[in-house]
């Protein structure tokens with residue numbers, strides 16, 4: 001079968017996905033066209049904002065690809081105060097963003113759990129329950145996930161980074177803190193508690209093949225995730241993985257592969273939320289807009305106070321590090337229009353897939369799972 005036949009047939013197994021990810025020229029355009037049509041049919045033109053607060057770059061882990069890993073002594077560490085975080089939440093609410101993402105390095109401690117729980121409750125109060133909250137705070141125990149859910153978080157993003165356990169070992173230290181099995185358990189726990197559960201991978205890592213990426217997409221499908229955030233791998237000079245930079249695809253090819261991953265995922269999982277990752281913009285100034293056109297429907301404007309943004313450097317050449325949240329918003333308004341999309345202000349923009357998943361598994365109703373919130 002060729003790409004046209006695969007797209008017409010619609011059955012995407014591993015071999016078909018590899019062919020789509022390898023598509024070039026006219027076949028690549030066919031893939032993007034199909035993904036655009038699928039998005040418009042299932043999701044529509046709306047793009048939803050998640051105001052991103054990267055509130056601390058202090059991390060207890062040591063992932064080999066990450067610029068804020070514990071062992072990187074070159075990183076300038078910061079930790080926003082509760083007031084600064086709540087100010088960012090207020091900004092998101094007053095600017096009608098609908099949702100907030102709280103992200104930080106990974107810490108597991110009773111004090112951290114309590115702090116997040118307190119902040120979640122405060123955010124619900126200051127926004128009169130109107131601001132939806134996504135957490136991206138790594139692996140935690142079931143009890144911690146439950147406490148944060150009860151305090152008001154309703155989405156959780158935990159990226160698997162690669163679904164291949166052998167590659168996972170190459171990208172992480174081989175200790176109990178960086179355990180592939182635990183990551184899977186955490187994802188399952190999040191789903192069971194009732195979070196809209198998201199994951200994601202890096203695209204173009206050293207030693208990763210197109211087959212691995214096809215497996216990543218099938219993993220997302222099989223795991224029945226509700227949302228995905230994935231982007232190109234961008235190397236950071238102060239990380240162990242940097243030594244393998246000669247193994248990498250040229251950066252533009254990584255970018256293109258990331259776009260194709262988004263397009264194939266949109267065809268494979270038509271009703272999930274897909275974020276246009278900031279890493280795309282680090283490579284191409286219009287990277288996120290291109291992703292919106294071919295399948296993504298979520299943007300995460302950075303609302304971390306500008307002076308801290310440069311220090312949350314998971315990778316190098318991160319865009320928009322000098323802008324304050326207000327400037328970022330004005331720039332995005334224009335960019336979204338350029339992508340023929342419309343911003344869903346004052347809406348949570350929850351994953352349609354989540355509600356269908358609940359209905360199909362005969363889970364309790366959404367209200368019973370999370371009585372304090374409603375789908376808007």
Ligand code: SF4
Pocket residue numbers: 059060061062063066067068069070104105106138314
């Ligand atoms: S990827 Fe996440 S958990 Fe790993 S070192 Fe970076 S911030 Fe920490």
